[in-house]
Amino acid sequence: MSKQDAEKIERKGKKSREMYNEIDLDKIDINEGPPTEEPARQYYYMAKCREWVKAFEQKNGRMPKACVVNMGCQMNARDSEKLRGVLELIGYGQTESEDADFVIYNTCTVRENANNKVYGKLGALSTFKKKNPEMKIALCGCMMQEPGVVEKIRTSYRFVDLVFGTHNIYKFAELLFYAYESERMITDIWEDTDQIVEELPIERKYFFKSGVNIMFGCNNFCSYCIVPYVRGRERSRKPEDIVREIQKLTEDGVVEIMLLGQNVNSYGKNLEAPVTFAELLQKIEQIDGVKRIRFMTSHPKDLSDDLIDVMKRSKKICRHLHLPLQSGSTEILKEMNRHYTKEQYLELVDKIRGAVPDIALTTDIIVGFPGETEEDFLETMDVVRQVQFDSAFTFIYSRRTGTPAAAKENQVPKEIVRDRFDRLLEEVQKIGAKKAMRYSGKTEEVLVEEVNRQDDKLVTGRLSNNSVVHLPGDRSMIGKLVKVRLKECRGFYYLGEVLAE
Numbered sequence: 001m002s003k004q005d006a007e008k009i010e011r012k013g014k015k016s017r018e019m020y021n022e023i024d025l026d027k028i029d030i031n032e033g034p035p036t037e038e039p040a041r042q043y044y045y046m047a048k049c050r051e052w053v054k055a056f057e058q059k060n061g062r063m064p065k066a067c068v069v070n071m072g073c074q075m076n077a078r079d080s081e082k083l084r085g086v087l088e089l090i091g092y093g094q095t096e097s098e099d100a101d102f103v104i105y106n107t108c109t110v111r112e113n114a115n116n117k118v119y120g121k122l123g124a125l126s127t128f129k130k131k132n133p134e135m136k137i138a139l140c141g142c143m144m145q146e147p148g149v150v151e152k153i154r155t156s157y158r159f160v161d162l163v164f165g166t167h168n169i170y171k172f173a174e175l176l177f178y179a180y181e182s183e184r185m186i187t188d189i190w191e192d193t194d195q196i197v198e199e200l201p202i203e204r205k206y207f208f209k210s211g212v213n214i215m216f217g218c219n220n221f222c223s224y225c226i227v228p229y230v231r232g233r234e235r236s237r238k239p240e241d242i243v244r245e246i247q248k249l250t251e252d253g254v255v256e257i258m259l260l261g262q263n264v265n266s267y268g269k270n271l272e273a274p275v276t277f278a279e280l281l282q283k284i285e286q287i288d289g290v291k292r293i294r295f296m297t298s299h300p301k302d303l304s305d306d307l308i309d310v311m312k313r314s315k316k317i318c319r320h321l322h323l324p325l326q327s328g329s330t331e332i333l334k335e336m337n338r339h340y341t342k343e344q345y346l347e348l349v350d351k352i353r354g355a356v357p358d359i360a361l362t363t364d365i366i367v368g369f370p371g372e373t374e375e376d377f378l379e380t381m382d383v384v385r386q387v388q389f390d391s392a393f394t395f396i397y398s399r400r401t402g403t404p405a406a407a408k409e410n411q412v413p414k415e416i417v418r419d420r421f422d423r424l425l426e427e428v429q430k431i432g433a434k435k436a437m438r439y440s441g442k443t444e445e446v447l448v449e450e451v452n453r454q455d456d457k458l459v460t461g462r463l464s465n466n467s468v469v470h471l472p473g474d475r476s477m478i479g480k481l482v483k484v485r486l487k488e489c490r491g492f493y494y495l496g497e498v499l500a501e
């Protein structure tokens with residue numbers, strides 16, 4: 001048995017499917033017309049799709065297999081779990097091979113190379129489809145929200161069966177049903193939505209940890225960024241819905257949750273009864289089964305003193321904050337529409353470290369924004385040296401059609417950007433390696449996440465600050481919090497040993 005199969009069985013043993021209202025598809029009358037209200041309408045279409053799956057099984061003597069490929073950020077990953085939840089409920093088996101009966105790419109478009117990857121992979125899929133003409137291919141996610149993309153798919157990738165976007169992902173079951181019924185490509189892209197549909201099935205990747213959307217969309221319009229155009233305006237979920245979801249998750253064995261939003265610090269502003277992110281965290285802290293709380297992403301401009309105070313007093317919020325810097329130059333930050341200066345960012349870091357001294361800070365940095373001079377770049381290097389980030393995601397600026405920065409004429413030549421990128425990466429890695437050592441010899445709590453990929457006598461887990469730890473153990477420890485002595489730091493991870501209880 002492969003390790004992956006073993007892990008799947010391990011997961012199946014635990015309850016990892018969230019189905020809040022426990023709807024029995026067999027009890028839905030599919031001879032009647034579809035209900036108009038959600039999510040009942042989607043469960044109706046799931047029941048319809050299940051008939052299709054049963055017919056497939058009779059004809060082929062096996063269950064159909066689906067492959068969900070996630071290509072984007074944590075929010076997309078959570079959406080992929082929703083797609084898997086529907087597929088699983090209607091009777092598909094899951095596979096990681098793209099030589100499957102149903103393949104769906106949940107795409108990202110934040111940088112151009114993400115788009116190119118999709119077109120490249122689609123070429124390979126067409127070969128599989130020639131071999132298996134019954135195969136269905138679907139595309140969804142952020143890239144589909146871009147004007148021009150769907151047109152290109154319609155003309156150059158006609159073997160695709162279904163295309164939908166980010167706003168109507170909750171309609172997946174309905175769209176899948178249409179795709180079964182039609183010989184032609186089904187496309188359904190919405191420009192925006194104010195709708196949030198709750199209570200659809202979700203198939204989680206891990207039984208012990210889960211992402212939880214607290215809001216969708218983004219209103220910030222950083223001038224380089226395409227996300228607000230493809231994810232629409234900011235919409236917060238009601239706190240009671242979030243709390244109910246988390247309570248359910250803990251009943252299913254989840255101990256760690258990651259609250260997800262493009263800018264969690266502006267959570268709740270558009271609710272009928274406004275609630276702040278700090279207040280939401282306090283509510284979640286009170287849920288018994290929750291042992292660890294993470295969140296992402298925090299925009300520096302909206303990080304409140306209240307939030308810092310809640311983090312300081314919390315026993316459950318992890319000692320890790322991802323605080324995207326983007327640039328260390330006040331000039332460039334202004335052009336980026338980030339609404340903070342270099343000094344304000346540094347002050348914020350001081351304030352956070354003052355309240356939570358052992359916190360790990362990570363960041364995102366873009367190199368080569370239009371008009372970035374060597375002096376601007378040195379400002380970024382200066383912030384990196386002053387803050388001493390535990391790690392940083394570094395990106396080469398990518399010109400995204402439709403964003404204000406893309407229209408700028410002062411784009412930085414590729415060779416200069418590459419040189420700056422290399423210098424930044426070297427610095428970031430040097431600092432990261434030094435910072436990683438600081439827990440050596442200490443005893444810390446580790447959440448065990450999986451059997452080590454290289455050595456099955458070890459398991460791998462994470463500290464509250466997100467550092468990776470390998471320690472002797474077996475799969476029975478997965479999902480458990482254990483006290484571990486961090487014996488040795490090897491670059492970016494620790495080797496540890498469990499302390500006797």
Ligand code: SAH
Nearest residue numbers: 224225262297324364365366395396397398
């Ligand atoms: N909402 C989050 C991040 C979303 S995208 C935030 O504001 O921090 C993740 C990261 O991708 C961003 O932080 C940014 O560093 C990077 N990014 C976004 N648009 C980009 C572009 N056009 N070129 C290069 N990197 C980009």
Ligand code: SF4
Nearest residue numbers: 218220221222225227
């Ligand atoms: Fe993009 Fe800025 Fe919104 Fe983040 S906050 S998603 S970088 S526009």
Ligand code: F3S
Nearest residue numbers: 072073108109110142
């Ligand atoms: Fe990519 Fe969409 Fe996330 S563009 S980064 S998958 S919100």
